[in-house]
Amino acid sequence: MLKKLIFSILNLAQKVKRIMTKNKRKILYIITQTEWGGAQKYVFDLATHLTEEFDITVATGTDGSSRELLDKLASAGIKNFTFKHLKRDISLWHDILAVLEIAKFLRQNDFDIVHLNSTKSGVIGALAAWWNRIQSKIIYTAHGWTFLEPLHFYKHWLYLMMEKISAQLRDYTIVLSEKEKQIALQYGTAKPNAISVIANGLDLANLQFFTKEEARQKLNLDQNQIIIGTIANLYKTKGLKYLLEATKELNAKLLIIGEGPERKNLEEKTKQEILTDKIILAGSIKEAANLLPAFDIFVLPSVKEGFPYTLLEAMAAGLPIIATNVGAITEILENQKTGLIVPPADLQTLAEAIASFIKNPEQARQLGASAKETVKKFDLAITVEKTKNIY
Template identity: 45%
Template structure:
């Protein structure tokens, strides 16, 4: 029986965590593979996380106490901690997910006395996120160095491969372009019921998204758009939560949008509420291959999205969409107005 260890940076529920959970739940014959899921410390006080999902599905899991999302002094202890765990469990393969786990996990495998295969799935290149120039250069350097110790690098879309080659992250022969394993979304609530459960008005147009509150999601740009569309019959809303919540609340207050821009918090199986939306908007400045887009497509919603990651490839044959440049608030506003 082969042993595979999945590692993701944080347990807070999002695209990378769903990818890991779906892969480990549906992607293997359990009679041939022994799967363990490992992760670091949460980025925020999330009530919906990978640990709980694994527990309910009887998937073995482990938490690394030193693995954290931000670059910090904990990174060296994290490398050592993962090294010791690899030596103890002796997996045949480790499958790293997200940038931080991808870097420290690669270094841990390199110095380990046990030598597993190292696979790395990129859920959007971290150096494309908003950050100081020195940090960006550091991430590029670390990705290049860590890639020397990886056997396979899986990118979610042709554009992500192009970025890897442009930044000289690794040789082309190490890269595999792959789509998400997508096993179908949550059954959708009927529109009236979805609006009722979310406590949203039945007689207004709802512009919404599902996203964690991280800088890469650029949700402040959606708040900026709401400030430019002065229509009391339109409600903007986000299902999600995260570290940027206080900043978003302050911006909403400054624009006096408290009645027209609603932060609904985390919802388990959030995609079941998509029928509450009349328009789905994802204003990110960095993505891989977001599940939220797959789910919005399944719900047959009109979609306004930015040209990041694999998103244009995902929507290539989807009829009811508008794609705009990232971080262009004027074009995002114009695109949304087309659907009002």
């Protein structure tokens, strides 16, 4: 009798769940790459925090040095799908097939909202939706503007034209900073009456760090060595070659956590400069932010950024921070108050800033403490609520 009652209750619960899921509005997030980075964290955070109210699917391309996003989505029980022709680099053949592939998927699934992320998905996804004449609300989050990267003229022009055309096919654009909004309005890459600034946020209540001693043990680091560190995918836009140069004369070790196509160039540079005992390329490490206390100084030397999560995480860890004046960084850090801000690709100024923290540990500690207090305004709950209001 009891068994029958339990079975009936479970059966009823499943029916209720099916009804509730059926009545939920459906969201499709599309993002090009599967390796873990800022845009992937953004999608994952929204998907996992909105799953109670929406029926969520996340679709990706096949590019990426790891499948970390897909693994995290699977662990969280979020539906995911792969578009085999969606690639990061421009390829006429794959891009045409990607439009058709995504268009077919949109026809087969009645999504209420399609939320595109990063340049390639933003363009290809918008074209696919236009091709289908679908009624879904098309939203795009720009994680930095690719046409501002150091590119050949023709690529700069091509990416800009792609953004301008696809902007007319989208219903709404989200940018991560006021600076990015002004760029969008200046270049016409968003509709002036359909754009909002929504900053990235951290789930501060659940963010946990190892102690400095534990983090260094896990990374096999000397407990007494000065460690300069960063967490970044190994792309040219991350400016890591400048960080290598800036630290080579200092009495400190450089630790870079991350993976990507620039690894070979960085390895060759460390060998040529005979810096293999001073520079550690640790590769990709899951939940790398937990290890931030291993660093004495955090440096973000990017030449192009959006709104970097890793900077927020370094602030939450209370680290002294040096970052370049790109993207939203000046809207996150205040120079000389919560960190040091230097020009991008300026080797000498970067080296001087790092040296100043080493010589003045008390100043470094005070700036780190101020950053830890300031980061509280970048809360994930605010990001989710503002995004939901646009949906």
